[in-house]
Amino acid sequence: MSLLKVERVHKSYNGLQVLKNVSLDVQAGERHVLIGPNGAGKTTLFHCMTGTLPIDEGVVTVNGRQISGLPPYTAVRVGMARTFQKNNLFDNLTVEENLHLAIAACKPxxxxxxxxxxxxxxxxxxAEQLLKQWDLWERRACVVNQLSYGEQRLLELLLALASKPRLLLLDEPTSGMSPAETAQTTRLMQSMPRSITLLVIEHDMDVVFSIADRITVLHHGEVFLSGAPEEIRGDERVKEIYFGGGAPLYAEA
Amino acid sequence: MKKETVALHVAFVAATMLLPLILTSYGLKLTSEVLIIAMFVMSLGLIIGFAGLVSLGHAAFFGIGAYTVALISEHVDNTWLLLIAAVVTAGIVAFLSGLMFIRSSGAYFLMITLAFGQMLYAIAYKMEGVTGGADGKAVSESFNLGFGAIESRLAFYYVAAAAFLACYYLLRVFLSSPLGKGVRGIKENESRMTALGYNTHLYKLTVYSLSGMMAGFAGALYAYFNQYISPDLLHWMFSGQALIMVIVGGVGTLLGPAIGAGFFVILQNYISSYTERWPIIMGLLFVCLVLYGRGGVIHLASLVWSHLQSKRRTGREKSVLPKEGSGFESLKG
Incomplete structure (x- = not known):
């Protein structure tokens, strides 16, 4: 059963076409990873799915309910939550207060x-349960801007999880992390129950291949290829997109 | 709540209630005015400090409250009804204007609220037949809540003090509620609040309307207090003064703006009794305060307080660092 359906989505910024006829189908329980060089439109696709940016054409449905065209705060109501590529937290509040706000968002x-x-x-x-489960209980009274970068990244994930989503969109969850933190985050993603469907943007190929059930490659705003990890790994054209040929060499940071 | 905090609040209420014992008749009148203005400035401080909406047209709601009382009191004399009418009218106007204004933010919000306030000022100024134009209107109706007319300065002081305390504690409850926390979250990071599933426009609109209602209430009391109203109450100068009071008192605190109001009104009274050029002295004082007293009067006061606390403590524990969140801090809200 497909949980998230993106159908023929178009999006352009002032005439620059960023997404061209993008269609995506994410099954319930799946770990779907979105890859592609910088500027491929991955984050824009996230913004379009959550309603943060309006889409020009196309339809996004979650669990059969159309959410494209609705205000962004309704995404959480259909069970969709997201994290941000850059930490987007309440910097002057404590860890606990951050989490309280996130949990209260879904309370009557x-x-x-x-x-x-x-x-x-x-x-x-x-909040206590979540903080203990995620090893942030000791740090609960700390103001966010006193946390280490890795801890902030973890909190970013925790805020999204607080709404008990069925579909979690993670925008580069390991970006800027040390190898140890990356490994820890990868384990966290692997240990998430299958009741939570993951759609992840990721650049680190070790992370990609250790969590993905399916991989979609986005290139120049179009879906280039979508398939099982083995297919993508073996595909010469994907390597070319990442390391030369079709895309400029400096595309990958 | 900690014992110390409870004691502090009891002392705060008692001090407000016992203040008339040491005040002269003129002092009573001045303090009543301070309390009424403080309610108004607190309502502005609410949207500036907690929702991040900096308005330069907040006097509009104060004026609406005052004009509602002045105009309707010609036909109705029930004080309760008039107060409710003032609050409801200000609330409705705040809600409807907020529907349009909330979509903008920062300087744009400032400009549009300024324009709105000036528009109301122009209406009050030009519609002589209804509002009395530049001459304003006298309010002859006495304040009567059903326990007899309140005419003495002392009695009116208690009305103002009770209203002020009620507003202060209502706002405290509001700010600690889920809705109030949500509003603070929006000021911190609106995009994250949206991503978490908060309808941020609705939150801002609610707090803006609430603030308008409170300003209207203060305006209504002012009409009774001053027994005369004029378009100046709607003018942007008054909004600007309120803005200064918020900043001087302490942005982001509840009591700060109220203290700012007291500081401003009393100082203005004091200095203007010596010289006609009081605005120069006031202006210099505010420049100094903003330069050296970031966080406003309340911040300075809490620094002094924690300094005294740490002095008291050093004898026992040798801790020199001022401790945040104790004593005085808890009143700031």
Whole structure:
């Protein structure tokens, strides 16, 4: 059963066509990885799927419900959550406060205004559980801008997980991480239950091949190839896109 | 809540209630005015410091509250009804204008609120038949909540003090609620709030409307207090003064703007009794405050407080570092 369906999506910025007729089908439970050189339109595709950017043409459906054309905050309501390529956190709040905001976003009482936050015990317990599970419990009272980069990256992921998504979009979860942190994040992605479907943008090929069920290659805003990891690994044209030939050499940072 | 915090709040309320014991009749009047202006400035501080919406037209809502009382009191004399009418009118205008304004931010929001405020000012100025034009209107109706007319300065002081305390504690509850936390989150990082599933426009609109209602309430009380209203209450100069009070008092705190209002009004009164050129002195003072007292008066006060605290503590524990979040800090909200 396909959970996320992207059909014939077009997107251009001021006449520059960034996405051309992109179609993507992500099955429930799948670990789908999106690769492609810089400027291929991967992050733009994420923005278009979550509604952060309006799309010019095409349809995006999650679990049969059309979400393209709806305001971005509705993405979470259909079970879709995302992380950002650059850490996008509440820098002046503590780890715990960050998480509280993320959890409260999906609670029916998010709009209540007469009871202090700390009296919603279910919220506090949920946050405690998540923080303990993810080894951030010790750091809960730290303000985000005092955390190490790796910890911030982890929190970025945690905020997305707080909404209990069925579909998680991860935009370069390991970018800027040390090898050890990358390995840890890879293990985290591998250990996520299959009830969460992953769509990941990733550049590190070791990470890509250790998590992917399916890989889609995006090139110049078009889907170049989509298939099982073995197919992609063996494909000469994909190597060419990444390391020369079709794309300029400096494309890969 | 910690025992120390509770004690501090009890002291805060008691001090407000006992203040008349040491005030002269003129002091009572001045303090009442400060409290009313403080409510207005607190409502502005709410949207500036907690939602990041810097408005230069907030006097519009204060003026709407005052004009509502002045105009309707010619036909209705029930104080409750008039207060409610003022709050509701200001709230509706804030909601409708917010629907349009909230989409902009930063300098654009500042300009559009300024234009809106000036538009209302022009209306009040030009519609002489209804508003009395530049002459304004006298408010002869006395303040009566059903316990007899409140006419003495002392009685009105208690009305203002009760209203101020009610507003302050309502805002405290609001800011600690899920909705209030959401508003703070939006100021911190709006794009992340959207990604988390918050309808940020709705949050901003709610807090803007709430702020407008509170400003309207303060304006209504002011109409009773001053017994006279004029288009100046809607003018951008008044909005600008309120903005200065917020900044001087301390942006991002609840009590800061109120302290800023007291600082401004009392200083203005004091200095203008000596010289006609009081704006020069006030201006220099504010320049110094902004240069050397980042965070405003409340920040300076809490620095002094924590310094005293650490002095008291050094005898026992030898800890020299001022400790954040204790004592005075908790009142800032």
């Amino acid at each position: 009482y998010r709009f209540h205004f007469f009871k202090p936050f700390y009296k919603y015990t279910d919220l506090l317990e949920e």
